[in-house]
Amino acid sequence: MKQLTERQGQRLPEWLDAVHKDDPPSLHTLVPGIDRDCDVVIAGFTLPWSCGVVEGHASRIKMLKRQMFGRAGFQPLRKRVLLAS
Structure with a gap:
């Protein structure tokens, strides 16, 4: 998942679409949470700041x-x- 290692958060919607199409059972609980806070997750993957x-x-x-x-x-x-x- 290059979104994490290369700070490419803008590619997250593509990954979410692929997960929705494949519908893997292991990601059923993860994906809705990411969908709810998509902007925050993208910022976390993209911005260089850390807490x-x-x-x-x-x-x-x-x-x-x-x-x-x-x-x-x-x-x-x-x-x-x-x-x-």
Whole structure:
């Protein structure tokens, strides 16, 4: 699927049409979701921006929060998050 590897999101409608014609059972739940948000999916395949850095920070903070669960309160968690940055 070159749409992903070569950032050719504009070709997604062609791929969706081919899937609709072939009607493979494994894609029955995937394709309607893509159809609903087609513009967003095309932008995600085409544009060079990524939210990976933000997601990485969110995952790190969630890990710290899990480690501190039940220990004290907000202030020790806040201190740990700020020191871990």
